[in-house]
Amino acid sequence: MNIHFIAIGGSAMHNLALALNHKGYIVTGSDDVIFEPSKTRLAAEGLLPETFGWFSEKITSNLDAVILGMHAKADNPELLKAQELGLEIYSYPEFLYEQSKNKTRVVIGGSHGKTTITSMILHVLNYHNRDVDYMVGAQLDGFDRMVHLTEKNDFIILEGDEYLSSPIDRRPKFHLYKPNIALLSGIAWDHINVFPTFDNYVEQFQIFVDSIVKGGSITYNEEDENVVKVVEASENAIRKLPYHTPEYSVENGQTLLDTPEGPMPIEVFGKHNLSNLAGAKWICQNMGIDEDDFYEAIGTFKGASKRLEKIAESPSCIVYKDFAHSPSKVAATTKAVKEQYPDRKLIAFLELHTYSSFNPEFLKEYKGALDPADVPVVFYLPESVAIKKLNPVTAAQISEAFQRDDLTIMTDALAFKDYVYAEDYDNTVVLFMSSGNYGGLDLEAFKRHLENN
Incomplete structure (x- = not known):
């Protein structure tokens, strides 16, 4: 072709x-x-x-x-x-469906966790030499591309994004895949430029569940009340398979997952990632991977690119960066890092960068998101607000939204860089969160600064 x-x-x-x-x-x-x-x-x-x-x-x-x-x-x-x-003009998801309509389609949906869950599934399958087609939103170790398509593979794993398909097709991408096997990880309002109300946003997930092929299945997070409502309300003739966060413990900065064979050390951490792991396990079992084989493989999973990625470590300081930017992701990531390192000072740098995060009404969703941080810092560029043709956002609005009296708010890239370099990093864990680039801050240079001090 x-x-x-x-x-x-x-x-x-x-x-x-x-x-x-x-x-x-x-x-x-x-x-x-x-x-x-x-x-x-x-x-x-x-x-x-x-x-x-x-x-x-x-x-x-x-x-x-x-x-x-x-x-x-x-x-x-x-x-x-x-x-x-x-x-013939196709959107990206339309063409993926055309390439996979004769395969068993496994679609991972949810406001958060879908990239990590898809990555976990692919890691486990790759570990056991099970070749499948796939599309995932992050570069993975051991994979050349984020998309793989063949004529021979029976399964295709698709990360089901709820954003729009194309400039001339305003349907969310995951409405077009018609899954045989689906997963729904969580629902937390996002993309308000497209879905102006929470109810309108939730409706997209209702359509997704109803689009599952008759006789198929939905594996869903029973700890998310919005997910439970959507799944239970669906009259689609599908199997409904709930999952929940497994038992785990944290000892000396190491997360141990409870398994039938006893506590097992894993590379990822945080309640949200353990929940992601549980969802991935059930999908893998639906695809023929037994529980023991899943545990054997998942112990070597180091995480998806840009998702709680460790970028530097010294005796006194550990640095992570994360793609987190929506309120639910920021809250889950900050909580996870503090839980993993309870005896270290947590410095959290959050950049507000998206259309949603500059909306005064949506800003209120960030309430409590940085509460686990000992030193919370929010950075944004007023120019980013102007480029998006939005009304200016004030420091007072941000402070009111986060409900932290000690919140530091910065709006100048050079001043933010100076602040980052001047901070005391003794016995700390540092968390950078953004879908942007922190005003051009060079994280590699910052890593060298830490190593030399």
């Missing part, structure tokens, strides 16, 4: 392009800007566009399909040309 990508440089899109190229398809693409690591990875496979920009002449009747990324606009000249020629 001859496939053209409009907006080939995105994290998900370039991985799909690499997967199709590996499968033997003829792949071309366009984008107006491509960042690393997408740029280097596309160039290595000869897929990097020679010139950045949009070129309607690239769209011809010889194309079998066009895949449209969210980064493109509805008036993109290449899209308009494809529509004019009557070509």
